[in-house]
Every structure is written in C-alpha cells, then in structure tokens.
Amino acid sequence: MRYLVDVDGERVEVRLDGDGVAVGGEHVRAHLADVEGTTVRLVTIGGVQHRVVVRRGDARGRYALWIDGWRFEVEALDERARAIQDLAAATAQSAGPLPVTAPMPGLIVRVAVAVGDRVRSGQGVVVMEAMKMENELRAPADGVVRAVRAEAGTAVEKGTVLVEFEPVGLDP
C-alpha cells in the first residue's frame, strides 16, 4: 500500500509492506502499537521508539501528531484518495468567499473591517476576548470583505462565521 503524506510543507511517499515501510527508497521495519490505558501510540521505526500523541482531524487521513517534541499537521492518503483530493482542491481554488470563523467561544471586542474593505492576508479583522486575553483574528488571504456577521459586544460560539471574504488578487 502506498501512502502520500503531506507533512511540514513536504509530500513524503511511504510504502507499506509486510513488516515495515519504504521511504525514499530505504526500507525499515516499522510498527504501530497502542499504549494500553492511554491515548499514546508507540511507533517503532528501525528499532527506535517514538511516543506519538494523535488527534484526528476533520477529514479522512488528517491528524495532528506530537512526536519527538514537535507538533505536525499531517494528511496521509493512499494514492487513489490523494488523486481525488488533489483534483477536488484544484476545483475549489476558484471558489467563493473564505470565512473568518471564531476559533473558540468568546466575546467579540472589535470588528476592524466593513463590507467592501480590501484586506491583505494576515491583516487583523476581528478582536475576540477569551480567557481574559484579547486575540486578533486575521484575514486568511488577500480579498474584499463581502459580509460582516460579527458584532462588537456579542458572545459567539466556536465555529461561528464572523467575516466573509471574496479572495482577489490585490494591487501591490
């Protein structure tokens, strides 16, 4: 079985066979085991043990992994699923407004944009308060504000759409 794994901006091909994996033409023994009574997995690669904490992501093959003191967001798909996924991603590129959503429940402190504003990727658009700290939420891409659904002073749930954008290329 061949898996294509997107990790840390790279695509790594991992081929699974009887007792191990082949990565970059090199074959090593590899094994995944649970640690009973915990959510920890033990991955043994070429005899070396790595403790891994796994959180499942929002889609098939997506995981957040804590391994060797690093945190990775990975997507591991078999060849066929990878091909379908890449095709879908290419189609979605042209798609409509990208929302800024509330990453946690909290209170809207300030909305820094209005409908029609042009924003740059990374520009602060909404300030939310949670755990006594103010947090700035940023635009995901260059674009034009299509809708503002957040109102200062209101409480919102995690995942609430706050601002919608139309991604467009802006003049430099």
Added chain:
Amino acid sequence: MRPLRKVLIANRGEIALRIVRACRELGIASVAVYSDADAQAPHVREADEAVHIGPAPAAESYLRGDHLIAVAKQLGADAIHPGYGFLSEREWFARAVCDAGLVWVGPPAEAIAAMGSKTAARTLAISAGTPVVPGTTEPLRDAAEAAEVAARFGYPVLLKAAAGGGGKGMRIVRGAGEIAGALAAAKRESQNAFGDDAVYVEKYIEGPRHIEIQVLADAYGNCVALGERECSIQRRHQKMIEEAPSTAVTAELRARMGAAAVAAARAAGYVNAGTCEFLLDRTGEFYFLEMNTRIQVEHPVTELVMGLDLVQWQLRIASGEQLPFTESPVPRGWAIECRITSEDPANGFLPSTGRIAHLHVPSGPGVRWDGGIEAGSVVGLSYDPMLAKLIVFDRTREAAIRRMERALRELVIDGVETSREFHLRVMADPEFRRGEISIQWLEAKLPELLARKAPPEAVRAAAIAAALLADRDRRARNGGGPRGDGGGASGGGTAPRAPVPAESSWARAARFDGLRSP
C-alpha cells in the same frame, strides 16, 4: 504564637493544591472552595474539606470575599490563604478577614495599600532609598529644561507624551544634540494624537531584564532577601519562563538588590512573603518597579535554589513564628520553571479548550510538577489558561536546561493544545542557552522560534507514523480486523511494544493487492 489549625484556601487550580500540600505537611487542616466549573478539580479532592461557593464566573465565586469569610467562620477555620490573583492583593479583603477575627496569610492591609498603586510604591521606594527609574513628574517647559534634566539622568533618555499610548509622542534621545528636535517632534505628535502637548522625560533603560527579589519578613522585624528570579521571558507582559538565579546577577549585585528590596519592604511595614520587581539594565544598574504583596506563581524556583518552602513559611509566619535566620542564604544550583498553559503557540497563542484525555507527568531526578489538572479535567474559558508549572533543578544552568528538555519531552498532555512545544523551542535556542535575554527578547524572537523547522528525522518519523495510522484507520473502516488494528506492519497489538502479527505477511500482501485493484 498562635498555631493555625484550619486554613481556608480562597483560590483554585495549582496554587490551591500547593497550599493544601503545605498545610498537610504542617499538620494544618485545609478547606478548599470551588465554583461549578471546579467541582471535580484535584484541589477540591485533596483538601480536608471542600465547599461549593457559586457559579463558574469568578465574580460570583472566587471573588466574593464576604461570602468566603462567612464560609471560613462557619467551618471553624482560623485563617484564610488567598494564593495569587483573585483577592490576594485586595486591601479591603485583607482588612475584612482580620476584622472577622481570622488570620490573613499575607502582609498587613496597610502594606498592601502602601504598595498598591505604582505611584505610591514609587514614592515609598524613593523614601527608602531604593532606586527607581529616574523621571520628571512635571511636563517639560522647553528644550533647555529637557537638556538639563537629560544630562542629570544620563543619556539615553525617553521623551513620553503625558497623554500617550501606542508609542505616539515617544522618542528615544541618545545625545544632547538630538534633544531639541526630538522634543519638538514629540510635542507635535502628542498634540496631533491627543490634543495635548505635555511631554515628560525619563531615563531610557536599554535591554532591560525583569529581575525580582523574594523577601520574607516575620512579625518581629526580621526581613530577609532570598535572592533573585530572572523573569525576562515574557509575552504581552505575561511571564512564560522563570529561573533562579540570573546569569546577569553577581553575588555583589545580589546583595545590593537584596538590601534595596528589604529597605522597600521595611518602609511598607511588610510581613510575610513578598516580591520586589526591578528592571536591571546592561550596566548593572537596577530600578524598582513595584512590589507584589503575595506569593508569586514562580516561587518554586526560589524554593529549589534556597532549600526553603515559601508557602510553609507563609503559614508559619502567619501563626507567629520567627524566622530562624537573618542573613540571606546563598543560592545553590539552578532552577527553571516553564508555565504550561492551554494556549496554542502555532495559532497565535489562542486559548485552547477541551477535556484532558491523557496526562503523563514527567518525573525523575530534579523534576517538580505543580499542576492543577489531571486526566479527565475540563479546561474551559472561565479562568487563567495556566494548567501547571514544570520546574527543574540541577547543579548548573546548562544541566538544568537539558533536564527541562528531557522533562518536556516526557510530558504528554492530550486533549488541549499547550505551550509545551514553545518551551522546547526556547530551551533549544542558542541565545537563551547563552542567557542573552531581555524583556523584549521573546516578542522579537517569537516569529523565528515558531517558524523553526523540525529536523528531517522528525519529519520522516511523523510521515511514517501518519501512514501507519491512516492504514490502520482504513482497515478499521473496511472491517479489516478487531478494532481495525489486527497487527502487522501498521497494526497495533493490544500489548504495547510487542509486534503481534495476527496474520501471515502473505495474507496481508494479498489483501493489500486486493484493495488496491478494486
């Protein structure tokens, strides 16, 4: 002497648990209080008694001073320990506790008041001969006066708009030649931004460190400095990492800073544990900022290098015990503390919430965990995001850093995002390792620290782990075995570590092929 028998702890989380432990070691009964959100919290269970005090919002539970006093009276407690935060530095609460005939485990209300506002504390420090950041209290009249004051303070100086904020109307002036132009610019900017052109001048502190001195004072006039803590690793004025001692403090400087802190504490009539905060500049000059009239979050690093239990001493001083020493002890070894918070460093330190699914706490030589969570704890948004403090101790700073790296690697918190990886990046940073830090260091360094790429071996291990997980999940979906992890290359046996092939590699290969060509 009036030995305490029962102490009500007006706090929650790790510090409440810390106080429960000190009480038990001293043979004092403890009473925990808890809001709706904390009914299952470890501090509640570990205390001898526990009382529900209201709903989750602190204003309706942990901040209801009168109610807490009533509960203490009702249960026959003879003292209240406020911990840090919440009501710990409220003068009125300290007074109300004493007026109710209870012992306040902290400084006298008058000392809290004296150190309560920065301006009052500054005036008090000046009267005690403790150096403060030199500055004018009246707006500057003209460039001539500015030049005269700046010469007195010594360059560089900082021009600051009286109405200022956000850096507007602020100018660093490095020599006499620049001051007239800088003053005109600062006045103009200030006038435009705030409609007020009043400008002050103060000494500009270059590359300052946040160094604080722990003091301990008893009710018999003994007041002792317990060395410094280096707290320069801060983000948005929140301390993240603290250590003791500091690489910037020599024995001679420690003695001078200690004397200055003791003088300020004495001037305030201080009793119990307290901390004087200073800025320390590159030349070794230090300036008093304020005094924290409570136990500090970072007190364990002092405990480890001084071999003292500060929380026990708070209780012993409150019960009328006398300090057995009057000389400052000499710090031994090195201690570092990392604050483990439920904040996501990869996502702008946004608070993360959830249920702790699994917790593995590091241990072994020289490792201390002061935590308020356990597996099953729910991390919400009602309180501070600090989950625990991980503290290490070793002979040297270098060894302590290696020990901290080891302990952070052992730590597993599954269920919420935490600052663990952030701390690992700091521990590995060459500047941090050399001790080249200031209070601006972290803010400037943060983007680089967070963008740091994992080494190729870690990326490769993550890729392999992900492929094995995805394969196991795929077979689980396809009903490929018990819990979908029947063994083999990607299988997880039920017994840890031991590879348990549940089928022959021939059968597996055949099955893989079958799945690949539908």
